[in-house]
Amino acid sequence: MNINRRxxxxxxxxxxxxxxxxxxxxxxxxxxxxxxxxxCLQIGDTLGLIxxxxxxxxxxxxxxxxxxxxxxLKVKTGLHILDRDGYLxxxxxxxxxxxxxxxxxxxxxxxxxxxxxxxxxxILPLLNYPLIRSHPKIIMGYSDITSLLLAINARSRLIxxxxxxxxxxxxxxxxxxxxxxxxxxxxxxxxxxQNSAGKIEVIAPGxxxxxxxxxxxxxxxxxxxxxYLPSWRKSILFLExxxxxxxxxxxxxxxxxxxxxxxxxxxxxxxxxxxxxxxxEPSFTLMQIxxxxxxxxxxxxxxxxxxxxxxxxxxxxIGVEVEIDAENGTIKMxxxxxxxx
Numbered sequence: 001m002n003i004n005r006r007x008x009x010x011x012x013x014x015x016x017x018x019x020x021x022x023x024x025x026x027x028x029x030x031x032x033x034x035x036x037x038x039x040c041l042q043i044g045d046t047l048g049l050i051x052x053x054x055x056x057x058x059x060x061x062x063x064x065x066x067x068x069x070x071x072x073l074k075v076k077t078g079l080h081i082l083d084r085d086g087y088l089x090x091x092x093x094x095x096x097x098x099x100x101x102x103x104x105x106x107x108x109x110x111x112x113x114x115x116x117x118x119x120x121x122x123i124l125p126l127l128n129y130p131l132i133r134s135h136p137k138i139i140m141g142y143s144d145i146t147s148l149l150l151a152i153n154a155r156s157r158l159i160x161x162x163x164x165x166x167x168x169x170x171x172x173x174x175x176x177x178x179x180x181x182x183x184x185x186x187x188x189x190x191x192x193x194q195n196s197a198g199k200i201e202v203i204a205p206g207x208x209x210x211x212x213x214x215x216x217x218x219x220x221x222x223x224x225x226x227x228y229l230p231s232w233r234k235s236i237l238f239l240e241x242x243x244x245x246x247x248x249x250x251x252x253x254x255x256x257x258x259x260x261x262x263x264x265x266x267x268x269x270x271x272x273x274x275x276x277x278x279x280x281e282p283s284f285t286l287m288q289i290x291x292x293x294x295x296x297x298x299x300x301x302x303x304x305x306x307x308x309x310x311x312x313x314x315x316x317x318i319g320v321e322v323e324i325d326a327e328n329g330t331i332k333m334x335x336x337x338x339x340x341x
Contacts, residue, residue: 035319037159038110038136040185040338043072045109048102049166050078051089053144054117056167058082064114064166071175076108088119095119096126099148103128103135110182114166116143121219124148124228129155138182138338141165142240143309146215151228153213153319159337162215162238162307163315173312181315181333185340190314190331192306199304200329203290206300208267212322212331214238216308221252224259232261236324236331238269238316240308245279246286253293262293267300267324269331271307300326 041047047068049061061082065075078098083090102111124147133156139148140161149160161182164174173193180186192200213230214220217239223229241249256262270290278285284292287303294301306312317337324331 033157035157035159036133036136037337037339038138039341041073041110041138041183042341043183044074046074046076046107048076048078048105048108048111049081049114050095050098050102050111051081051083051114052095052099052123052148053089053113053119054087054115055084055089056081056114060114060167067166067170068112071179073110076102076105078102081114087117088122089114092119092122093126096123099123100128100131103132103137106135108137110138110140112139112164112166113141113145113148116141116145116165116216118144120144120147121222124151124226127151127155132156133158140182140315142307142313143216143242144219146219147223147228149215149318150213150220150223150230154228154230159317159319161315161317161337164313168313169311171311173306174315177313177315181317181337185336185338187333187336189333190305190316192304192329193312201287201303202326202329203268203270203287203294203301203303204297204299205327207323207325208236208300209321209323209334210234210236210266211319212236212238212316213318214269214316215240215318217241217249217252218244221255224255224261230319232264234266235264236267236269236322237261237265238271238305238307240271240273241276242274242309244273244276246276246283246289247279249273249276249286250284250289250293253289257293262297265297265299267326268294268297269301269305269307269324270303271305272310274309300324302326302329304329305331 080090080094213235321334
């Protein structure tokens with residue numbers, strides 16, 4: 001995910017869990033091997049907005065507030081949400097502080113990033129993972145926010161959510177999955193609509209089960225070798241990206257293979273590669289590259305899920321057990337992602 005895509009992003013805006021854990025977990029009360037779920041959202045709850053990566057404008061914040069007010073939520077903004085430091089939304093320590101503060105704030109029930117861009121990897125060592133685990137709540141975003149979602153899932157053992165950022169297009173499709181999964185605590189089947197971005201291309205047929213883990217390919221590749229990635233063993237890996245030439249997708253998938261990640265997964269989804277080009281000729285197609293890397297693994301796989309830099313987005317709970325069907329392109333949750341209240 002190249003840094004020159006920040007404006008595009010702004011505009012386009014495991015273990016099986018002991019499921020019924022209380023909203024607040026006493027420090028050291030749980031084994032770190034147990035995945036915990038956050039409480040669901042309710043009408044009237046307070047949502048925290050943060051800028052952990054790229055710069056945002058005041059108008060973006062006002063527009064986002066109205067979006068969530070229309071969904072029946074109150075809004076609280078991070079202290080440093082409008083800060084600027086080069087191309088970042090403030091100093092690393094301040095952006096990390098806003099995240100830690102939101103988790104510690106008992107009035108805040110969910111946290112959503114304003115946008116992606118670049119910067120989340122820089123603050124991973126500054127997050128208070130025991131604090132986050134002791135105050136489990138919904139945190140959601142995509143693109144560069146992948147770093148936060150995976151690190152918190154890995155280090156705090158908390159279900160996190162790959163979905164719309166505050167500056168995304170909150171249309172009916174996106175809002176429907178957001179409400180069903182995060183408000184209603186439903187166990188849903190994620191299935192593409194019939195628009196032009198919703199075509200499924202099968203890489204390898206079949207069904208598989210596992211915890212679903214993933215996010216932006218460029219971000220994940222940049223995290224390989226760090227202490228902030230979850231276990232990939234028997235997982236369903238989903239990926240998305242934007243503005244990458246095909247050879248770069250090949251390079252990053254090769255990195256995941258050489259790091260031993262692809263060999264551990266039981267299923268694979270390449271969701272959307274928005275504005276990905278062939279680059280210099282001659283070139284492979286994206287599908288040729290995906291087949292070269294994935295078909296030898298002999299696992300169910302497809303391209304085309306509604307995840308990534310597109311307007312219609314699933315809300316994907318990272319760390320939840322799912323069953324995938326590659327021929328139908330469906331992701332069936334096998335458990336709720338949040339705790340009903």
